[in-house]
Amino acid sequence: MSVSLLGGTYPVRVSIEATPEVLSGLQQWRELPAAQQPHWPDPEELRHVTAQLRDFPPLVFAGEADSLRDKLAMAARGEAFLLQGGDCAETFAESTADRIRNKIQTILQMAAVLTYGASLPVIKMGRMAGQYAKPRSSDNETRDGVTLPAYRGDAVNGHPFTEADRIPDPRRLLGAYQRSATTINLVRAFTNGGFADLRRVHQWNRGFTANPAYARYEVLAAEIDRAMRFMRAAGVDFEALRTVDFYTSHEALLLEYEAAMTRIDSRTGDPYNTSAHFLWIGERTRQVDGAHVDLLSRVRNPIGVKLGPTTTGEDALTLMDRLNPDGEPGRITFITRMGAGKIRDVLPGLVERVTSDGRPVTWVCDPMHGNTITSPSGYKTREFATVLDEVHGFFEVHQALGTVPGGLHVELTGDDVTEVLGGSEEVDDAALARRYETLVDPRLNHQQSLEMAFDVAEMLRG
Numbered sequence: 001m002s003v004s005l006l007g008g009t010y011p012v013r014v015s016i017e018a019t020p021e022v023l024s025g026l027q028q029w030r031e032l033p034a035a036q037q038p039h040w041p042d043p044e045e046l047r048h049v050t051a052q053l054r055d056f057p058p059l060v061f062a063g064e065a066d067s068l069r070d071k072l073a074m075a076a077r078g079e080a081f082l083l084q085g086g087d088c089a090e091t092f093a094e095s096t097a098d099r100i101r102n103k104i105q106t107i108l109q110m111a112a113v114l115t116y117g118a119s120l121p122v123i124k125m126g127r128m129a130g131q132y133a134k135p136r137s138s139d140n141e142t143r144d145g146v147t148l149p150a151y152r153g154d155a156v157n158g159h160p161f162t163e164a165d166r167i168p169d170p171r172r173l174l175g176a177y178q179r180s181a182t183t184i185n186l187v188r189a190f191t192n193g194g195f196a197d198l199r200r201v202h203q204w205n206r207g208f209t210a211n212p213a214y215a216r217y218e219v220l221a222a223e224i225d226r227a228m229r230f231m232r233a234a235g236v237d238f239e240a241l242r243t244v245d246f247y248t249s250h251e252a253l254l255l256e257y258e259a260a261m262t263r264i265d266s267r268t269g270d271p272y273n274t275s276a277h278f279l280w281i282g283e284r285t286r287q288v289d290g291a292h293v294d295l296l297s298r299v300r301n302p303i304g305v306k307l308g309p310t311t312t313g314e315d316a317l318t319l320m321d322r323l324n325p326d327g328e329p330g331r332i333t334f335i336t337r338m339g340a341g342k343i344r345d346v347l348p349g350l351v352e353r354v355t356s357d358g359r360p361v362t363w364v365c366d367p368m369h370g371n372t373i374t375s376p377s378g379y380k381t382r383e384f385a386t387v388l389d390e391v392h393g394f395f396e397v398h399q400a401l402g403t404v405p406g407g408l409h410v411e412l413t414g415d416d417v418t419e420v421l422g423g424s425e426e427v428d429d430a431a432l433a434r435r436y437e438t439l440v441d442p443r444l445n446h447q448q449s450l451e452m453a454f455d456v457a458e459m460l461r462g
């Protein structure tokens with residue numbers, strides 16, 4: 001933008017404002033049924049907190065969300081592949097430099113292997129820098145005759161089973177913003193400051209395959225090695241591979257927080273949710289006439305929706321009508337979480353129905369949430385083999401239909417926890433007790449995450 005003044009042309013700052021219709025539309029969710037919201041005890045305090053949040057700077061820039069939308073459109077066409085990973089629930093206590101670095105490192109290592117296996121650019125996205133709220137199957141939890149509100153994530157209440165911790169506290173929303181900001185700051189520093197250099201990432205992967213437990217992936221690692229040497233010999237500019245784009249995402253669950261972080265893009269006058277690049281709507285909150293779908297229908301970010309095994313083609317297309325009526329490429333990602341035992345039966349019909357509609361969708365596989373079990377010793381866990389089986393089923397279904405498997409959505413951590421059974425290092429039921437740290441769902445540990453990436457890469461390269 002520029003203006004002519006006194007014979008010269010001078011650039012000026014122009015801020016486009018939202019229309020009154022857009023602004024009132026952003027309040028519409030308040031009139032609608034909203035599932036899974038905490039019972040905040042003090043409305044006045046909540047208002048005070050959300051007023052502060054509205055004054056805090058955005059965590060992401062609208063232009064970044066636009067670039068991500070373009071990349072997800074590529075993933076829908078088979079020109080890129082999404083890797084989305086991170087904790088089921090981030091916690092305030094674990095938003096430390098080491099934990100964040102380990103998670104980023106794990107995702108970068110997986111992405112390097114998948115890039116080779118798929119021969120495609122991999123879009124790297126954390127379930128990070130905002131994944132602080134959880135939907136729960138029941139509002140309350142009872143222990144020894146005492147009933148308290150269920151833990152809903154550090155953005156809402158504390159995990160210890162005491163009244164002081166479990167009563168929802170809106171000031172925790174400020175804590176969630178603060179951890180999101182410090183986490184995304186570190187994400188940007190690591191991914192732009194040299195930590196993400198492809199040569200380093202490859203060396204880490206060589207360290208992984210040097211472990212005899214993973215010897216079967218040595219062939220693939222050696223192939224990648226040769227490809228790296230070829231690139232060097234051919235004069236590839238490795239300096240350009242020192243940085244990567246890394247996107248943030250979380251479940252858009254707490255409407256007061258998400259609404260407060262929704263801002264008007266001064267370039268266009270359009271609303272964006274500036275708490276993360278990508279937001280998804282969970283299986284429990286995707287009611288087509290509900291508040292979550294309404295609020296997210298009004299922002300320009302790319303949006304995901306989790307689809308469980310009972311989802312019908314009609315459900316999916318009604319969501320499409322609400323969230324992407326014009327069929328904008330990259331706007332909507334369907335994250336299917338069917339369960340390994342069901343995916344081969346239920347996914348084909350759903351994909352066929354949506355595909356016949358014609359509006360583009362990015363199909364992503366969450367192989368975690370349909371495969372949660374309780375171990376004999378009582379831990380909420382998953383079997384690594386079952387998780388991998390769902391991933392294989394996902395690729396088989398898309399291959400049979402001639403549709404595009406666009407990515408993976410995984411619960412993982414960069415640390416050596418023992419929460420998921422199996423893998424080549426054979427975490428067994430007795431081992432779960434050793435380092436079971438998650439407050440909600442079990443995560444693949446660093447090694448299991450890499451093993452999944454190598455397995456998928458082997459399958460993709462044929």
Ligand code: PEP
Binds near residue numbers: 088251281282307441
């Ligand atoms: C989650 O991703 O942690 C989650 C609760 O998933 P879903 O909505 O698919 O159950």
Ligand code: MN
Binds near residue numbers: 088089369411440441
């Ligand atoms: Mn989970």
